[in-house]
Amino acid sequence: MALRVYNTLTREMEEFVPIHGKKINMYVCGPTVYDHCHLGHARSYISFDVIRRYLLYLGYDVHYISNVTDVDDKIINRAKETGEDPFDLSARFTRSFIEDMASLGVKMPDEQPTVTGHIKEIIDVVKVLILKGFAYATLQGNVYYDLTKSQEKIGILSHQTTEGLMEGSGARIDVEKDKRYPLDFVLWKNSPPDEPGWDSPWGRGRPGWHIECTVMSMKYGSQQLDIHGGGADLIFPHHEAEIHQSEGYTGKQPFSKYWLHNGFLTIDKEKMSKSLGNFFTIKQVLGEFPPEVIRFFILNTHYRNTIDYSEKHLEEAGRAYERISNTITNVKYAIESAAEEGGDPGIYGEIDEARKLFIWSMDEDFNTREALANLFIFSRRINAILSESIPDRKSLQAVLGFFSEIDGVLGVFGKDIRGTPEGITGGLSDKDIDAMIQQREEARGAKDWKRADTIRDELKEKGIIIEDGKEGVRWRRA
RNA sequence: GCCGAGGUGACAGAGUGGCCAAUGUGACCGCCUGCAGAGCGGUUUUCCGGGAGUUCGAAUCUUCCCCUCGGCACCA
Numbered sequence: 073m074a075l076r077v078y079n080t081l082t083r084e085m086e087e088f089v090p091i092h093g094k095k096i097n098m099y100v101c102g103p104t105v106y107d108h109c110h111l112g113h114a115r116s117y118i119s120f121d122v123i124r125r126y127l128l129y130l131g132y133d134v135h136y137i138s139n140v141t142d143v144d145d146k147i148i149n150r151a152k153e154t155g156e157d158p159f160d161l162s163a164r165f166t167r168s169f170i171e172d173m174a175s176l177g178v179k180m181p182d183e184q185p186t187v188t189g190h191i192k193e194i195i196d197v198v199k200v201l202i203l204k205g206f207a208y209a210t211l212q213g214n215v216y217y218d219l220t221k222s223q224e225k226i227g228i229l230s231h232q233t234t235e236g237l238m239e240g241s242g243a244r245i246d247v248e249k250d251k252r253y254p255l256d257f258v259l260w261k262n263s264p265p266d267e268p269g270w271d272s273p274w275g276r277g278r279p280g281w282h283i284e285c286t287v288m289s290m291k292y293g294s295q296q297l298d299i300h301g302g303g304a305d306l307i308f309p310h311h312e313a314e315i316h317q318s319e320g321y322t323g324k325q326p327f328s329k330y331w332l333h334n335g336f337l338t339i340d341k342e343k344m345s346k347s348l349g350n351f352f353t354i355k356q357v358l359g360e361f362p363p364e365v366i367r368f369f370i371l372n373t374h375y376r377n378t379i380d381y382s383e384k385h386l387e388e389a390g391r392a393y394e395r396i397s398n399t400i401t402n403v404k405y406a407i408e409s410a411a412e413e414g415g416d417p418g419i420y421g422e423i424d425e426a427r428k429l430f431i432w433s434m435d436e437d438f439n440t441r442e443a444l445a446n447l448f449i450f451s452r453r454i455n456a457i458l459s460e461s462i463p464d465r466k467s468l469q470a471v472l473g474f475f476s477e478i479d480g481v482l483g484v485f486g487k488d489i490r491g492t493p494e495g496i497t498g499g500l501s502d503k504d505i506d507a508m509i510q511q512r513e514e515a516r517g518a519k520d521w522k523r524a525d526t527i528r529d530e531l532k533e534k535g536i537i538i539e540d541g542k543e544g545v546r547w548r549r550a
Numbered sequence: 551g552c553c554g555a556g557g558u559g560a561c562a563g564a565g566u567g568g569c570c571a572a573u574g575u576g577a578c579c580g581c582c583u584g585c586a587g588a589g590c591g592g593u594u595u596u597c598c599g600g601g602a603g604u605u606c607g608a609a610u611c612u613u614c615c616c617c618u619c620g621g622c623a624c625c626a
Contacts, residue, residue, distance in 0.1 A: 076566095083554095085566090100626090101626075102626090103625095103626070104624090104625080109626085110626090112625085112626055113626050114626090115626070116626035117626075119626090120626095144624095145624085146624070146625090227553095230553075230554085230621075230622080231553070231554075232552075232553050232554090232621090232622075233552080233553085235552080236551090236552045236553060236622075237552090237553095237622065281624090301626095302626065303625075303626030304554095304555090304620080304621080304626085305620090305621075305624095305625050305626065306625080306626070307554095307621075308621070308622070309622090309623095310625090333626095334626070335555085335620090336619090336620070336626080337626085338619075338620090341618075341619060342619085342620095343619085343620065343625090344626095345624090345625055345626090346624085346625065347623095347624065347625070372562080372563075372574080373562085373563070373564095374563090374564080376555090377555090377556085377563090378555085378556085378619070378620080380562090384561085384562095385561090385562065387575090388561080388562065388574080388575050388576085389562085389574090389575090391574085391575060391576090392562090392573090392574045392575060394588095395574075395575095398588060398589080399589090401588085402588075402589075433564095436566070439564075439565095441563065441564055441573085442564055442565080442572085442573085444564095444573075444574085445563090445564065445572060445573035445574075446572090446573080447573095448573055448574065449572090449573075452589090452590085455588090455589055455590070456589085456590060456591090458589080458590095459582085459589055459590050460590090516584080519584075521584055521585070524584090524585090525585075525586085528585095528586080528587095537587070537588095538586090538587080539586085539587050539588055540583075540585095540586085540587080540588095541587090541588075541589090542582090542583095546588090
């Protein structure tokens with residue numbers, strides 16, 4: 073059994089073998105911060121978050137790098153529209169992005185470099201590319217990568233022919249007049265006086281979009297990465313450009329051994345994107361659904377497939393999520409009334425089997441959907457055991473431990489395992505709730521069902537759900 | 551136009567040639583329950599876009615056709 077991944081570079085499933093043993097350098101393209109992030113970004117970063125966590129779970133030493141593009145035409149244009157300083161604007165949306173990721177339980181990258189923090193390094197790499205003959209500066213103060221110098225690599229990731237690319241894009245790109253070849257891409261771009269810029273050997277300007285990833289992945293990772301990830305929309309031209317310039321710079325190939333790309337998120341079968349205006353920001357969706365449901369929803373489809381967003385689908389995901397969530401709650405309640413030892417040891421076999429299936433699923437290109445399906449089966453078995461008898465505390469703790477182990481990868485059930493902190497719900501403290509339940513129990517004892525139901529309804533209105541079980545009454549916040 | 555991905559039950563979505571094609575949601579029935587909830591058991595008739603082929607055997611491989619979505623300026 074070994075991990076296999078789908079590599080965009082070869083278009084095949086390949087066994088995952090890192091370049092340097094257990095140490096992995098993984099780079100994922102971050103966002104351009106000119107607006108709040110939308111659910112499509114969430115999809116991408118949650119997918120790679122889980123990939124990262126699973127590699128850690130397998131015992132790899134993962135060094136995870138993800139940049140923030142904080143200077144770019146879109147930022148400058150947006151700032152012009154709003155009259156805001158472009159750097160203030162990008163700082164504002166960088167904070168927004170980091171907040172969103174934290175809400176969704178995406179682990180912080182080990183390194184999160186920004187473009188503006190690496191201007192000097194970028195200039196140095198561009199200088200070398202010119203020296204080596206892979207790039208040329210023009211009189212207008214632009215520097216372009218010269219694609220004729222690595223023509224054999226055109227289409228290496230997008231798997232298209234030069235002609236195909238020329239026909240498709242040539243007609244639409246307004247070809248910069250100082251470019252030698254239509255497919256050449258900009259490494260350094262001249263900045264007019266009213267726009268952000270830095271002094272360079274070619275005049276005042278700013279980095280092109282692709283060069284940052286080359287520079288930062290090398291500075292914080294290695295000249296050759298194990299994994300490079302991003303949305304499928306980055307395959308061309310962004311990631312291909314990175315290959316040209318990185319391999320030109322280092323003389324080593326491949327720039328990245330594995331290229332992983334996540335699929336899109338659509339709405340009504342149309343791609344969610346800022347240019348189409350059909351997007352929901354992460355903050356909007358978080359306003360309607362809890363973060364763990366959003367994560368569950370995203371992980372409920374394989375990361376390379378398209379997900380069609382709709383409230384209906386999210387609600388469905390919420391109900392599915394509750395099944396496992398309820399199982400965890402059931403186990404926790406059972407622990408309270410369980411004997412220390414002496415229960416049916418069969419439960420350990422269930423855990424071993426479930427762990428095997430989890431790894432088996434995830435080893436196949438991070439198949440979280442399959443992993444969740446197996447977790448449902450495990451949940452059902454545990455519930456079945458629980459409805460027949462109460463196992464001993466030790467084995468129940470082991471079940472909880474297993475959920476926690478899995479959750480280290482999926483990051484979905486943490487709240488259920490740890491439990492909600494004590495607090496106030498609907499103006500009621502835990503103490504108030506317990507008191508009301510006590511009253512209801514008295515009514516039930518007297519078979520005063522009307523009064524018992526009234527209390528239950530009253531609590532329900534305030535967001536507390538009462539459930540009568542054989543180990544006593546339990547409650548949870550809706 | 552060029553290139554790519556995909557069409558699986560009511561819906562969502564796995565499926566690594568071979569036990570009755572996972573799993574979840576929904577619906578229905580039963581158990582449990584004062585009722586409800588949660589849970590358990592069961593049912594949801596021929597669910598693999600269509601044709602041809604390879605094979606003892608195909609949802610899985612080949613080929614043709616139909617349809618959908620996406621990439622080719624920016625995009626996760």
